[in-house]
Amino acid sequence: MATDVLVLGGGPAALCIAAALAAEGLQVALLAPQDPRAPWPNTYGIWGDEVDALGLGHLLEHRWSDTVSYFGAGDPDPSEEANRPTLHGRDYGLFNREALQQHWLEACGRGGVELLQGLATGCQAVGALSEVVGADGSRWQARLVVDATGHQPLLVRRPDRGPVAGQSAYGVVGRFSAPPVSPDQFVLMDYRCDHLSEAERAEPPTFLYAMDLGGGRFFVEETSLALAPPVPFERLQQRLQRRLAHRGVQVLEVEHEEFCLFPMNLPLPDLQQPVLGFGGAASMVHPASGYMVGALLRRAPAVAAAVAVAMAAPEAPSELLARAGWRALWSPELRSKHALYQFGLGKLMGFSEVQLRQFFASFFSLPGPQWAGFLANTLGVPELLAAMLRLFALSPWGVRAGLLLPPRQP
Structure with a gap:
């Protein structure tokens, strides 16, 4: 029996769009290579007013009102002006990963989403339907397939526009010999480079992203803006260690290491293809900030609603259903x-x-x-x-x- 929609993937984008489609009354199945209930490895941040507007502030694990950046005077400068913070005057939050994941899993449960485990290897048209083929020979049919498998999607096609620039980051959650940031503070960007030599300052710049997690725990992350090729993790780790040492801070205990690398300048996908994309597969990473979770939450309901309207025509083929979803996801204004x-x-x-x-x-x-x-x-x-x-x-x-x-x- 064919389902209405088969969503491929098990991360935030896949759970988000599966929950939104199920909320429209569609029959949805989610196929992931691993259990979608397995813990997620990375952290997800969002500005406080964004998450409040979505009514999901309760999903934050931490929230900071003291949000700052350091941009200095442009050169290593110990003066008071160079070390004066830029005050953002805006709350910033860090999602509780387990709570966010559970939020979507519960929504999927309410909507009757079937959770399947298997490795998809391809998709083909079977009449008006789409058929996904698994590595073990399994086959799943659906009126529409949604590829939410990430930045290197399984099925979604994109034009080749040359090298893709990646934003890379290396971070540590742990305990330190001294606070790497002020108590109850979130640092969005610290570009101070007084710990680097003149030659090192000519290399691709990096900045510190850091926060006080409370209880003597902190998260510090050395980050590079988009570059092709991206700054290697080893370089970022060295930069972070140099930065901390220069401020007399040592890492005493590592609870978690984070390695982040995601593309920032992916071209938009082919909006005429018979498979619909969502999340990184659909180039939804914000090219200016690298954030995506807020966009997932805001845009999934409109995409799901458009798909549901198109599915009211019982004989509509996958190509037409996907096209309706693509139009909602990438309107002319958003393009x-x-x-x-x-x-x-x-x-x-x-x-x-x-x-x-x-x-x-x-x-x-x-x-x-x-x-x-x-x-x-x-x-x-x-x-x-x-x-x-x-x-x-x-x-x-x-x-x-x-x-x-x-x-x-x-």
Whole structure:
């Protein structure tokens, strides 16, 4: 018997879209190579007002009101000005991974989603249906297949636009000889580089992302913006150790190591293909911030609703159902914004550390609603253009020059 929708994957994107489709009354099955109830390895952050607007603030494990960044003066400088933080005045939260996962699993349970385990290897058309073939020869038929298998999707096709730039990060959750950040503080970006030599400062810049988890536990992560090839984990680990040592901090106990690498400039998929994508498979990572969970939560209901409407036609083939989902996921406005974000990312990839410091200092001097909407991808196209023009006007000449030059190709 064919199901309405077969979702491939077992991570946040797969559970999110499966729950949303089931909430529309569709018959949904989820096929994952591992048990989708297995713990997730990575952490997921989100701004407080974003999660509050979704009514999911209770899923946060930690929430900080003291949110800051350090951009310094552009060079190693021990002066008070260089070490003065930029205050964001906006809450930041860290999801309780287990609670977030359970939220979606419970929604899937209420909607009758069937959890299947198996390794899909391909998909073919069988009349108006789609048939997924497993590594063990198993076959599953559905009116629509949704590929939510991540940034290197199993089925979703994308055009080849050359090398893909990756944002990489190495992090540690643990206990330290001294607090690496102030009590109850979240540090979004610390670009201070007084621990590096002049030659090292000419290398691809990295910054610290860190937070006080309470109870003497902290999370510190050295991060690079998008580059092709990405900064290796070994380099990031060395940078993090140098940064901590320079501030007289030693790692006493490692509870968890985090290795993150995700593409930032993936082209949009082919929106005419008969398989629908969601999450990283559908290039939903924000090209400017690297975040995706907020977008999953905001966009899944509209995609599910569009698919449900299309499925009201009993004979509609997979291709038409997928096309309805793609239109809802990547509307003309969202495609235009994606192009603008990609354009901006190309500029940043060519910036020196000094230019990046100055750029972000200017960016966070924008009015709060502008930079918040920019990072959440909730501004309309005219509002996004207005924010970009205002940022250009606020930036020093060195940044303006970089913005006017042709974007660097990864």
